[in-house]
Amino acid sequence: MLRMAGLLHVTKSMTLTAGTRSFRIMNNTSWRALSTASSSSSTNEHTRAVRPRRALFYVPGSDERKIHKSISVGADCVVYDLEDSVSSSKKGTARHMVIDALEASEHGKAEKAVRINAVGSGHELDDLNVILLSKRLQAIVIPKVQSAKDIQFVSRMIDSVAIESQRERIRLIASIESALGMMNIKEIVTADPRLDALIFAAEDYCADLGLVRSKSRREMLFARQLIVNAAAAYGLQAIDLVCVDFQDDEILAEECKEGKQFGFAGKQAIHPGQIDIIQKAFLPDPKDLERAIRVVQGYEANAQKGVGAFNLDGKMIDMPVVRWAEKVVSRAKAGGMVIPEVESTATTGKD
Structure with a gap:
């Protein structure tokens, strides 16, 4: 089951570090840093600093x-x-x-x-x-x-x-x-x-x-x-x-x-x-990374409204997709990729 952490507020040109690499966020936004805890595991990819081993x-x-x-x-x-x-x-x-x-x-x-x-x-x-x-x-x-x-x-x-x-x-x-x-x-x-x-x-x-x-x-x-x-x-x-x-x-x-x-x-x-x-x-595809960022941003915006599943580009986004997106962003950070500026167009599941 997915367990949420607190908000990670990101401002323009802020530098974050993951493992031995750093990356830069190029957009003014805030998004939730997810931390997952599998019921069958005490540690996982999201709760430790990931060392890239491509x-x-x-x-x-x-x-x-x-x-x-x-x-x-x-x-x-x-x-x-x-x-x-x-x-x-x-x-x-x-x-x-x-x-x-x-x-x-x-x-x-x-x-x-x-x-x-x-x-x-x-x-x-x-x-x-x-x-x-x-x-x-x-x-x-x-x-x-x-x-x-x-x-x-x-x-x-x-x-x-x-x-x-x-x-x-x-x-x-x-x-x-x-x-x-x-x-x-x-x-x-x-x-x-x-x-x-x-x-x-x-x-x-x-x-x-x-x-x-x-x-x-x-x-x-x-x-x-x-x-x-x-x-x-x-x-x-x-x-x-x-x-x-x-x-x-x-x-x-x-x-x-x-x-x-x-x-x-x-x-x-x-x-x-x-x-x-x-x-x-073994780096994420740039298109996958862009979509992953939009998914995480959309999740953050809807979570603040108390909304779970939401709509992004006509597709329902729920927690398994959010988990996928978080993994993509994590691997991009670990590999030293530049995080692109993107604009989320997510809406609530009712829209």
Whole structure:
């Protein structure tokens, strides 16, 4: 059920901040900042500062050249990888290369994250004992999550090892890569309040089930929708699969469009050339943003009159549509979009 917050009065050229980004309101108006609380969730997208994660870009933790290049790629989230891209013989060296990269200051607004080795791999403890000494680590990607215990183990390590000032700052991102992980999805999404997002790892999932990956991606439809549904139910972001055709912009754009339609908030990237396409694709369409602003303004105007549902351009607007509009505006803010000046033409449901 939707629960309303107080009014947010906005004046011309006022600057607001969402997550790590700011945006400017260009019109003189006031509109209600909505805060929703799902009956099945203690936190959700509307009650936390949303960090944009349109492109989640992996950087091999043992490759000095790629680490240095990652500073300027412009991805919302840069993930230094200690898992699949690093051989066992280089993991020790990679840990220290990664912590040096984390402490570097030339990262702009990108979120700094590390993908550790899977819980139970024998490497995860050493990974955490090193990276949790960083003063700038913002997120940990946990691969091959099978159950709530994997999330809770990492969270306990944060409480035990991380610098005290960092403990509340570090977020967790769970990568779901197996049939068992899918079956345990509800216990995973409710495992720990530090959990921010779910990743769908297509290659590992297909390997686990013996699926043959096709261009249509239909064999992964159930898993992708399960990830999106679970994330939405508990206020988490859902991050879509990697486009393995990293030199084909047309296929990447098609996958981005599909993922956005499915409800994903972003997509994994494995090549710098994918980042710009992904980040643009996962911004709200300007027409959707304009309509969302008009919906929220119309809701505000009618709420002051004690009116619930109202008419906008000949269509009834009720609370599900208002919730959609609030999400669109929230994602636009998080992505740094300029909020356009619009004029609402909403009327009451009786007009």
